[in-house]
Amino acid sequence: MNYLSVENISKAYGERVLFENVSFGINKDQKIAFVAKNGSGKTSILNIITGKDSPDSGQVVTRKDINVAFLSQEPDLQNELTIEESIFASDNEILKVIERYEKAVLNPEDEKTFQSAFDQMDLYNAWDFETQYKQILSKLKLDDLKLKVKNLSGGQKKRLTLAIILISRPDLLILDEPTNHLDLEMIEWLENYFAKENITLFMVTHDRYFLERVCNEIIELDNGIIYQYKGNYSYYLDKKEERIAAEQASVDKAKNLFTKELEWMRRQPKARTTKSKSRQDDFYIIKEKASQRRIEHQVELEINMERMGSKIVELHNLHKKFNDKVILNGFTYNFGRGERIGIIGKNGTGKSTFLNILTQTMQPDAGKVVVGETIKIGYYTQAGINPKPNQKVIDIIKEFGEYIPLSKGRLLSAGQLLERFLFDRKKQHDYVEKLSGGELKRLYLCTVLIQNPNFLILDEPTNDLDIVTLNVLESFLLDYPGCLLVVSHDRYFMDKIVDHLFVFRGEGEVEDFPGNYSDFRIYEDSAEPVKDEVAKEKVNKKEKSVKAGLTFNEQKEFSKIEREIKDLEAKKTLIEQEFADGKVADDAIEKKSIELQKVIENLEEKEERWFELSAKMEA
Incomplete structure (x- = not known):
């Protein structure tokens, strides 16, 4: 089912042409990322799609019966409202359903209106709306519902805007850099939410892990031409490389043919037969193809770094x-x-x-x-x-x-x-x-x-x-x-x-x-409740934080060893994970095994010293 069609849109500001005759469609259940270089018109296309701007030519056709929401980079909220009031001040269809039902309850004699309102409450699952919005606000760490918008940080405002949109359950959600101003915990929650929810997405984002794990299609605007890739970010990178190589091969072939045809053209007399006229027309087509080149400007970074002394x-x-x-x-x-x-x-x-x-x-x-x-x-x-x-x-x-x-x-x-x-x-x-x-x-x-x-x-x-x-x-x-x-x-x-x-x-x-x-995520995710007696012993002693019986230097050593043990345990987990995932190359197995053995020996040595100092603390 087609939700939205972009049909031959163009946009220019004065002499500067951003794009011409751009067309693509967004269908139900697609999760599309829109990729383009800065300055090529990504934000302009988003504004045209969402009705905030209009194209110079072409049109955007949106299906009439769908709910479209837009998460912009700049939240549009009312400063004097609280978090909870902002939810109820939003243009949410569920709130309209609840309002119609409350009015129908006041006039029960109008059975037809009451039944219609009752059915709509069922259809939109509006009976537990309060529970729904409080759950989403809680997930987004917006627990103080009485906090005013003017007192929120930039990240909190972004999360509140996101909550308002998610609560409205849009059919099509358009996002402009959704991960900006969110911390890593929120980004990963949002990533998991979008990956599992049946929601149609169209987004501009530079977050490549987000692209990899959420999107199932990528649309690229490159040198004024639209390219579509049915896959995630890794698939896009592979296929783009293949496309550029194929385009270059085609241009190289045209250049070789152009050289031959140019020699033929130079040999031709002024009087032309019908056959030679046809070949001359083909020559100009070949010339145009041979003259094509990719406009691949790249930022060039270079510095003359000052020499560093021993003290940093x-x-x-x-x-x-x-x-x-x-x-x-x-x-x-x-x-x-x-x-x-x-x-x-x-x-x-x-x-x-x-x-x-x-x-x-x-x-x-x-x-x-x-x-x-x-x-x-x-x-x-x-x-x-x-x-x-x-x-x-x-x-x-x-x-x-x-x-x-x-x-x-x-x-x-x-x-x-x-x-x-x-x-x-x-x-x-x-x-x-x-x-x-x-x-x-x-x-x-x-x-x-x-x-x-x-x-x-x-x-x-x-x-x-x-x-x-x-x-x-x-x-x-x-x-x-x-x-x-x-x-x-x-x-x-x-x-x-x-x-x-x-x-x-x-x-x-x-x-x-x-x-x-x-590495950090693997370590955090693999951390399980302490099971073995040695680890339990360490946790108990750490919680007591009683260091009587230790000299000052031993207390410093004790704290340092605890950190070192944690680091070594993390390193051991990472290496073991690499072996388990088959990421260690055949020629590196021996070297990696020796590294793991050294980590284990070092860990055992630190734990032994930890027990010695622990025993002194209890003496």
């Missing part, structure tokens, strides 16, 4: 709290050369506060941050660029100089640098306020990297970036020789570039986990 950044016994909310409780860490750390944790556990303390834009309540003399920190924040009125794109870059130093003593003009970040000469003289969300992020990234930092901090760098730019950024960061600290809800991004994680558990607890995000 040291964090000494940091404490921070807001009223009774503890963010850091004696956190200590010394960064080493080339460390690549991801930061994860629920919203509100203090990730951004930690970064502000690290960059010394906020002071801790106690403890200190020591930054090495050679360290130059580059900090990409969620706030982004704050341009002056009527400031142009090139003016932003010229604030850092007319010429930018690169490696090996080379120089790059401000204009040339912007071209590397996909801002052509015309775009460089646009006003900054005209840029799309993704273009603003790209410009901001440019301003951070041209300062040549050797300690790079990225706070949600993937929001609003298209998948092509994300891949380029990832490649750059994989080769980046400095220290890297990343806060991101993009699990695919984190998996690719970080070696270990700071896990913000809340209440001031920060855990150093050895592995990337998928």
Whole structure:
């Protein structure tokens, strides 16, 4: 059943043509991702589909009897309403059914109206509406129903808007970057919800795991042409690569034929026969085919990183709290050369506060941050660029100089640098306020990297970036020789570039986990209730937290051993999982087995020492 048809739509702003004659359809039960580069018109297409904008030509035809909902990037809520009031103020068909029933109850003599209202209550399962919306609000961690919208964080507003939409049970749900501003727990809940629910989806998202696990079809707008792929993200990548290779082979074949035909054309006399006229017409078709080329502009990232000394950044016994909310409780860490750390944790556990303390834009309540003399920190924040009125794109870059130093003593003009970040000469003289969300992020990234930092901090760098730019950024960061600290809800991004994680558990607890995000999920999901007596003994002793009988150094050792045991157990679980999943290559089995044996021996040694110190505590 067709829900919506996009028929030959076009859109241009002045001389800038976004797209022409774009057509596709959305059918019942499809879960479609719409993929395109930044600036190619993704948001414009969403706005046209949802009726917020109109095409220059073509039309969008929507089936009349379906309920369509749109989750935009900017929640549209009333500040003075509470969470619960926002539910009842929404345009929800179930609420209309309940309202009609309540009116019918007041006039029971009108049996026909009453029966119709009663049947509608059954049809929409409206009898337990209160239970339904409270369950969804609870799942989305919106438990205080009396909290006003104006007091909600950006993430909470996004979740409330999402709750309102899910409660309305739309036939077709259109989503613009649904995972932005959600923490990892919420993203995974939403991912599981969409994967199992019979709901038709059309979404724009840069979250590649979301694409992989939720979508069963991908529509790509590439160089003005629509391509459709019946599969998830992995399938799309494979088939796109095959398509590009086939297109290139076709162009190469046409070029070879064009060379031969060109020689023939040059030999032809001016007087033409009917046969030669036909061949000449074919020649121009071949020429057009041979002249085709892919427009594959890519961001080029390059920096001239400052040399790093022996001292990087040291964090000494940091404490921070807001009223009774503890963010850091004696956190200590010394960064080493080339460390690549991801930061994860629920919203509100203090990730951004930690970064502000690290960059010394906020002071801790106690403890200190020591930054090495050679360290130059580059900090990409969620706030982004704050341009002056009527400031142009090139003016932003010229604030850092007319010429930018690169490696090996080379120089790059401000204009040339912007071209590397996909801002052509015309775009460089646009006003900054005209840029799309993704273009603003790209410009901001440019301003951070041209300062040549050797300690790079990225706070949600993937929001609003298209998948092509994300891949380029990832490649750059994989080769980046400095220290890297990343806060991101993009699990695919984190998996690719970080070696270990700071896990913000809340209440001031920060855990150093050895592995990337998928490693962490495997470890968390495999953690079962403690069964063996040794583990029970450890838990009981930890809960007692009585360290009488130990010297100060032994108390420090005891705490350290507990962390080391946890890390080793996680490492052991991961290696065993790799063997169980058959992910270990034949030529790596021996090496991996030796690694596992060393981990087990080290774990046994630590546990033995743990028991020794435990015995001293009880003595």
